[in-house]
Amino acid sequence: MLSPHEFATLMLISQAPDQIDMNRAxxxxxxxRQLVMLEHRAGGARRVYLTGKGRTVLDALHPGDAPRRSLETAGNDGGARPETRSVPGGITTDIVVPSG
Structure with missing residues (x-):
């Protein structure tokens, strides 16, 4: 389980990897946990970036930031777009129910 500071660091790496203090515990x-990796650059500089596993953790925490598949690629109703309902806070969610 990650601490709140580790989650915050993971989010910071996602948003501003060049601004992260490389000495953070x-x-x-x-x-x-293989959520991030270090890239060694010229001149001894290092840059931290998310791994696929790290991106998955963040997407699970805030799925609204994850890229959404279009209904056309999902194969639902031949690309017909159902009505999207608005939920409190202004976040919209598409619910796709597989047929058959």
Missing amino acids: ELDALLE
């Missing part, structure tokens, strides 16, 4: 925990 949370980076070690994220590296151990």
Whole structure:
């Protein structure tokens, strides 16, 4: 389980990887869990980035940030777009029910 500081560091890496302090203790925990990786650049510089596993964790926490598949690629109703309902907070959600 990640601490709140580790989650915050993961989100910061996602949004601003060049602004992360490379001496943060949370980076070690994220590296151990393979949620982030280090890229070694010219001149000894390092840059941290999310792994696929790290992106999956963030997407699970806030699925509204995840890229949404279009209904055309999902194969539902030949691309017909059902009505999207608005939920409190202004976030919209498409619910796709598989047929048959």
